[in-house]
Amino acid sequence: GTHSTGSTDRSRHAEVAGAGFAGLTVSIALARRGWTVRLHEQNDQVRDFGAGILLWRNAMLALEVIGVAGAIRANGVQPGTYDTSLNGDPVSSELAGYPYWAITRPKLHALLVSAARAAGVEIVTGSRVVGADPAGALLLADGTRLEGDLVIGADGAGSAVRNSLGDLTQERKKYQDGVCRVLIPRPEEFQGPEWDRVIDFWTLEPDAMRILFIPTGPDTIYMGMMATTTNERASRIPIDVEVWSKRFPHLATAVELAGRAEGGRHDNYQTNRVAPWSSGRAVLVGDAAHAMCPALGQGASVGIVNAVELAHTLDQYDDVGAALAVWEERERGMTDAAQARSAYMAETRTLAKGNGFTAEVMETANFELPAVTPEIVA
Ligand code: 5PR
CATH class of the missing domain: 3.50.50.60 (FAD/NAD(P)-binding domain)
Known part of the structure; x- marks a missing residue:
């Protein structure tokens, strides 16, 4: 031994x-x-x-x-802040200066x-x-x-x-929600250091759908797209562009890119x-x-x-x-x-x-x- x-x-x-x-x-x-x-x-x-x-x-x-x-x-990327929005309205901006990093x-x-x-x-x-x-x-x-x-x-x-x-x-x-995780190329509209922040876009009606927007570098954004697993269309890879852009019209560009992303995966919370x-x-x-x-x-x-x-x-x-x-x-x-x-x-x-x-x-x-x-x- x-x-x-x-x-x-x-x-x-x-x-x-x-x-x-x-x-x-x-x-x-x-x-x-x-x-x-x-x-x-x-x-x-x-x-x-x-x-x-x-x-x-x-x-x-x-x-x-x-x-x-x-x-x-x-x-x-060190996110400047962690901002939360509910139904399109900003509700908070937190963690300014907190030492945490986002990376692919x-x-x-x-x-x-x-x-x-x-x-x-x-x-x-x-x-x-x-x-x-x-x-x-x-x-x-x-x-x-x-x-x-x-x-x-x-x-x-x-x-x-x-x-x-x-x-x-x-x-x-196991829990009620799951998340589709994809990496998208960082589009023009989200370039610039003012976009180096986490934005957590929530909707709860008629069911929970959320996009967690996390810049991971000059060329990439990580999108965590959470939904209740009973919402089958929102729990699918590749991303269902129609169902996600209908819920998040102001993020249509990013959602389109998510629909074309390769290598995404869906996981249930457990x-x-x-x-x-x-x-x-x-x-x-x-x-x-x-x-x-x-x-x-x-x-x-x-x-x-x-x-x-x-x-x-x-x-x-x-x-x-x-x-x-x-x-x-x-x-x-x-x-x-x-x-x-x-x-x-x-x-x-x-x-x-x-x-x-x-x-x-x-x-x-x-x-x-x-x-x-x-x-x-x-
Ligand atoms: N936070 C992070 C994240 O990647 C996810 C969630 C929260 C950084 C999704 O994987 O709540 O699902 C979440």
């Missing part, structure tokens, strides 16, 4: 399932702290096909310590992949993980068993690693609560551990925070089990609160009223990263 005798005498080894944002982040963080890391991606390429994403202050602190935040600031998902992914390679992470594509052994091994579809001091399931909301660990409890819940997050030497990070409704825009940020915190906590303890317990204790409250808060916001659609970013809602974004922050300050 491979039992750690401390981080000083030899480097520890991790096997990681899933090269999404959480898997890449935890791999980079561990490799930068002296671990050898092999990262398995079941697809034949490492890339993200998705649209856009927000990275809040909490995620940017974590990304700062793994050396990626500067590239995100350079390649993304393919760009964020590419930046993490190059940071992983630079940190010495071995990325293996076409490698499908089907489970984990809490004694410290990842199990591949071809029957291979790969041992590590730590094995990590970063394999998303449908996590095979999680589902293979019998001693974890799981609660999954939550997945797992406890505990580890079993022996097997641990879950990202959506595998805590998929949440997107209403807070914090799903990826919380996964990134927990991934970097995990690597730093492991550094503080020779014993993996002790580190995992301390790590979960540090992150659990913040994570559960983010899940509960985003579910509440999704169910009640509170953001439609405006002024939704209360101190309580901002708790997740303002999280201070107990394992990492002392190092930033030092």
Whole structure:
């Protein structure tokens, strides 16, 4: 067996399932702290096909310590404000000067992949993980068993690693809404720095339809097009231009472009609560551990925070089990609160009223990263 005798005498080894944002982040963080890391991606390429994403202050602190935040600031957009409109009328303008960034998902992914390679992470594509052994091994579809001091399931909301660990409890819940996410070319009418802001266009009658407008760079805008899943036409990819432009006539140009966008996807809101997050030497990070409704825009940020915190906590303890317990204790409250808060916001659609970013809602974004922050300050 491979039992750690401390981080000083030899480097520890991790096997990681899933090269999404959480898997890449935890791999980079561990490799930068002296671990050898092999990262398995079941697809034949490492890339993200998705649209856009927000990275809040909490995620940017974590990304700062793994050396990626500067590239995100350079390649993304810091929104000037987060403005909300209901039925075409402005209801609030919030978050002026708040440190958060918008970026396309393919760009964020590419930046993490190059940071992983630079940190010495071995990325293996076409490698499908089907489970984990809490004694410290990842199990591949071809029957291979790969041992590590730590094995990590970063394999998303449908996590095979999680589902293979019998001693974890799981609660999954689906919600009424879903969202079509597309990336469109940034049209002339939305050029200029005055458009570098998030605009959240809500309508609630006769049913909820909302367009979250997020510039992600000089050439792209991320459109999050939310609707109740019973509205089939508004829950379709490709975007139904007729039904969306009828509801949002002033956004007709953007809706037309959304109708022609390639690579968009629709997802239902869902939550997945797992406890505990580890079993022996097997641990879950990202959506595998805590998929949440997107209403807070914090799903990826919380996964990134927990991934970097995990690597730093492991550094503080020779014993993996002790580190995992301390790590979960540090992150659990913040994570559960983010899940509960985003579910509440999704169910009640509170953001439609405006002024939704209360101190309580901002708790997740303002999280201070107990394992990492002392190092930033030092
Ligand atoms: N916020 C963000 C987002 O991407 C979505 C939502 C809120 C940043 C959609 O994915 O409420 O659906 C939302």
